[in-house]
Every structure is written in structure tokens, then in C-alpha cells.
Amino acid sequence: MFRRLFGGVHRQLQVTATLGHRWTAAASCPHFLGFVKPYSVSSVGADDPSPLIASSLARSCWLSDRAAFSISKKVQLDALDKALSVLALLKDYGFDDAHLVRLVDHLPRVLSMDVEKTLKPKLEFYCGISLVGTPFPEILSANPWLLTTTVLPKLDALRAYDMPDDVILVLLTRYGYALLTDTARFNEAFDKIKKMGICLKKTTFARALGLLAILPKKWEEKVENLRGLGWSQDHVLEAFAKQPHVAMVSTEKTRKIVKFLEEKLGWTPEDIVKYPTVLTLSLEKRMMPRYVVLSILRHKGLIKTGFTGKHFVISSNKFQMEFVTEYQDKAPEIVEAY
DSSP states (O other): OOOOOOOOOOOOOEEEOTTOOEEEOOTTOHHHHTTOOOOOOOOOOTTOOHHHHHHHHHHHHTOOHHHHHHHHTTOOGGGHHHHHHHHHHHHHTTOOHHHHHHHHHHOGGGGGSOIIIIIHHHHHHHHTSOOTTOOHHHHHHHSGGGGSTTTHHHHHHHHHTTOOHHHHHHHHHHSGGGGGSOHHHHHHHHHHHHHTTOOTTSHHHHHHHHHHHHOHHHHHHHHHHHHHTTOOHHHHHHHHHHOGGGGGSOHHHHHHHHHHHHHHHOOOHHHHHHSGGGGGSOIIIIIHHHHHHHHHHHHTTSOOOOOOHHHHHSOHHHHIIIIIITTTTTOTHHHHHO
């Protein structure tokens, strides 16, 4: 549980400044009162209330001087009481100084949110999601738009479809801007991916949803491009289901890679669909050098296996160890080729 309990007697806090401004923290907000430390400010310049604000933030919410100063630049004196309530609630849910500074810097309006009606329900929602070892304050401070009003209905709908929390986490942290698209586009992308047969309980669904919701036109262009290269609709859907990022590859790059695979390796669409990740790789920096190395080794009879997608998708270190370092004494030219 992310909440931290703080002792102390619940009481009203009154702060008097030379501006003649008095404010009272709401006694109905236990999250706020648990953090309050009484203090008074004897004087503050009327032209610059920031020292009062920074001092209030530091003393009332147990912030460091640096954090208090940073946040104070986003707070108006007449809105100080609400800002203190917001910060106290966030602290109560596990936000540390660094989280608060980052959150306020990117989403200043969080300080004016209604604590009980707006902010707390959102925090409760994210607190209720199992975030696979990642503290949700870290996620929200890095992705503050998740606290906007357009996100929760979509997440509620996904959970109603029994989307696992680890899949939701991928959507939140990697493809979160898809959640900010209008509801009609989001629902259309969701329905289209379900029809593709992609399992909702796998992270691939989140990747596909994130890309398709943001780039619907690009997806249509990708389908048209691959169909023009002799792919069937089923080929396209299967490739996307296995590797959603194929939708991000430019038309020109896709055509070059498909042409290379067909002409040099004799691959068919069925062969490419087995390893659709090859469509996302660099032809010049990765695929061509590996092709040359393997061609030399086959010509010399050092390897007998044919070309497969595995040769292109394995890591650089593994390829170098298995095919370059292993055979460089017998075929030194592969070092230069690679």
C-alpha cells in the first residue's frame, strides 16, 4: 500500500501574512492535516509572495527547500490552501519531492484540482492497479497526462474486458498518448485489433492498440502498400499481430526490404510473416552485412544452413560470436564485410 500514516492532532492551521491574507486548511481533509506543521510568517514583501509560498510548502508538506522553491513558482498566493491540500494528498499516496517537482512542472493545473472529487478518485484507480513492481507515483510523475479526465473511462473499459494489469501498464507507459485520442477513434482501433485475433491478455495487444489508435491513416497506407507487394489481407494482419511496429515503417523502406528478401533470399510473404520484425530493421546497417557474411561462409562450406529470419533478428553480439568470431580465422574477409 502506497499510503503513509502520519500522526498528530487534527487542527486548523492559520497563516497570517503582512498582505492581510488569512487562509484556513479544511478540517475535513485528513490527508492534508496529517502533514501540517504550525508556523507563522512575520513579514513578506507584498510585491513578491514567493518566499511565503515556498516557506509554507516546505513547512506544511515537509518538502525540501529546493522542491518547495521549484513548486512555489507555480502557485498563486490566493490558491495556496488548495495547492497545499493537493500536495498533502499526493504525499499521502507516496509521491516524494522529486515526483512532485516533476509532476507540477509538467502539469501545473494539478495544484488546482479538486482533492476529493477529481484527484483522489484517480489516485485510487492507479493505486488499485498492480504495476508490476513500478511505483505508480513514478509512472504518474513521468506521464502526468494520465491524471487528465479523458483517460479513466478508457482504462475502466479495458479492465471491464479483463485486460490484465501488466498489459494496461504497457499501454500506460509506452503508448499512453493513444488514451488521449477521441473515444470514437480509440473504440474503432480496439474493435479492429480484436477482429485481428490478437489476444487481449498479451502485451502485443497494448502495442497494437497504441499504434493503431494514434496512426489510423498510416495503418491503412501500410495495408495498401503490402497488398500492392502481393501480400494477402491475412498476411498483413498476421504480420501486424506479431509485430505491431511494422505499421510505423515507411512505405519506401518496406518496399526495399521486401524486394531484398524476395530477390536475394527467395522469400515469399509466408516466409516474411514468420519473422515480421525484419521489416523494422535497417537494411544497410544490419541485414546486408549479415547477408554478406553468411553468403561467404556458405560459399566456403563453413555453414550449410539456409537463411532464416533468426539470422537477422538475433542480437549483434550473438551474431558476431556465432558467425564472425567463430569463423574469422578460416574466412578473414568476413571481418571487413561485417
